[in-house]
Amino acid sequence: MDSENTPQADTFPLGDDSIQIIDVPPLDLSIYSLTPDEAEFFKAATGINDDNMLRAHILRAQEEAYKVAPYPCIYDFAFVRMWITKLPVYQDILDIGRERLGAVFLDLGCCFSVDSRRLAFDGILACAIVSSDIKTEFLESSHLLFRTPNDTWAGHSVSGDLLDSEMLSVAPVMRGSKVGSPPDLSTLMSLNPLHGHCSPSMPRVSRTYSPKSNNYIWHASKKEEGNVTTVFGSTKLSSFCHSPESWTELWDGIVFEKGEVEVKVNAWPVVVAQTSIDFTTWSVKRL
Numbered sequence: 056m057d058s059e060n061t062p063q064a065d066t067f068p069l070g071d072d073s074i075q076i077i078d079v080p081p082l083d084l085s086i087y088s089l090t091p092d093e094a095e096f097f098k099a100a101t102g103i104n105d106d107n108m109l110r111a112h113i114l115r116a117q118e119e120a121y122k123v124a125p126y127p128c129i130y131d132f133a134f135v136r137m138w139i140t141k142l143p144v145y146q147d148i149l150d151i152g153r154e155r156l157g158a159v160f161l162d163l164g165c166c167f168s169v170d171s172r173r174l175a176f177d178g179i180l181a182c183a184i185v186s187s188d189i190k191t192e193f194l195e196s197s198h199l200l201f202r203t204p205n206d207t208w209a210g211h212s213v214s215g216d217l218l219d220s221e222m223l224s225v226a227p228v229m230r231g232s233k234v235g236s237p238p239d240l241s242t243l244m245s246l247n248p249l250h251g252h253c254s255p256s257m258p259r260v261s262r263t264y265s266p267k268s269n270n271y272i273w274h275a276s277k278k279e280e281g282n283v284t285t286v287f288g289s290t291k292l293s294s295f296c297h298s299p300e301s302w303t304e305l306w307d308g309i310v311f312e313k314g315e316v317e318v319k320v321n322a323w324p325v326v327v328a329q330t331s332i333d334f335t336t337w338s339v340k341r342l
Contacts, residue, residue, distance in 0.1 A: 082117065082130065083130075084114065086131055086132055087113070087132060088132070089135060092140075094106070096176060097109060101200070101202050103202075112200075113135065113200070116167070116200040117134075120192075120193065120196045127285070129166070134166055134169055137169060137170070139173060139174070140173060141336070143319070143338070144338045147338075149177055149179065152179035152180070153179070159184075159185060159240070160179060160183060160184045161185050161187070161246070161249065162184065162186045163187050163188075164187075165188045165194075165197070165212075168197040168210070171186045172197070175209075175210065180209075181208065181210040184210040185212070185213060185240055185246075185249070186211070187215065187217075189215065190214070194214055211240045211243060213243050213244070213246060221245060223245065223246045224247055228310070229251045237249070238252070280295075280297050280301040281296065296333075297335075299321075299322055303320055311341075314342070315341065316339050316341055317342055318337065318338070318340075320335055321336050
């Protein structure tokens with residue numbers, strides 16, 4: 056990619072603070088690769104069967120998204136990896152979507168909405184999927200990547216900051232079996248109308264969603280909870296990471312009362328943004 060098209064700095068919000076990435080590294084085309092499963096999916100989803108044409112198309116989508124926000128996950132093609140399919144509970148997610156009446160799948164921090172698109176590819180009704188990101192442009196990038204004009208994708212999108220109560224307010228943990236019918240997802244302007252209707256993906260969300268929900272996600276972790284520093288370009292990013300044990304204790308005993316949920320956590324080492332860290336996949340199931 057042309058260096059003149061590479062953003063030199065990007066500032067993005069992080070709670071009440073913000074982080075600025077400086078001296079953003081230019082995109083490295085040699086990093087691009089697809090596994091056979093990834094290639095099969097993207098060929099089917101985009102209608103591009105030629106490997107070279109598909110590569111050029113994905114690189115174009117990557118370049119446009121990198122201009123919006125130069126995140127490491129865009130730089131190193133993490134967005135094509137379809138991490139959701141690697142979750143031990145992925146089949147459970149599909150079963151819920153197919154069998155539970157009124158089930159809503161909420162894809163938070165969706166970026167290109169690849170997980171949402173994969174779920175639809177594997178049989179979940181797109182009209183039951185809501186994708187959300189703080190960057191509105193990422194929701195548009197999804198249409199570029201998957202070659203779907205806004206009116207041809209039945210899924211729904213809502214942009215906003217999850218830490219803003221106007222986007223998502225905090226409410227008590229939902230209990231009981233009846234929460235009523237879900238709202239018309241096409242009318243959503245925030246996530247607040249979804250209280251009691253879909254699976255959470257973080258403690259703030261878990262206090263607002265379905266008493267029958269199941270929660271699945273992946274994130275960075277440490278063997279012992281504490282801060283971890285990653286390097287991207289000339290920027291050092293420090294963030295707090297839970298250990299598998301502290302993450303389990305958070306959900307089973309703090310967010311929910313002890314014994315209300317079943318928590319499963321799996322971690323393995325990966326290299327992200329020049330830093331070796333543990334990645335965690337986890338699931339929380341209401342009992």
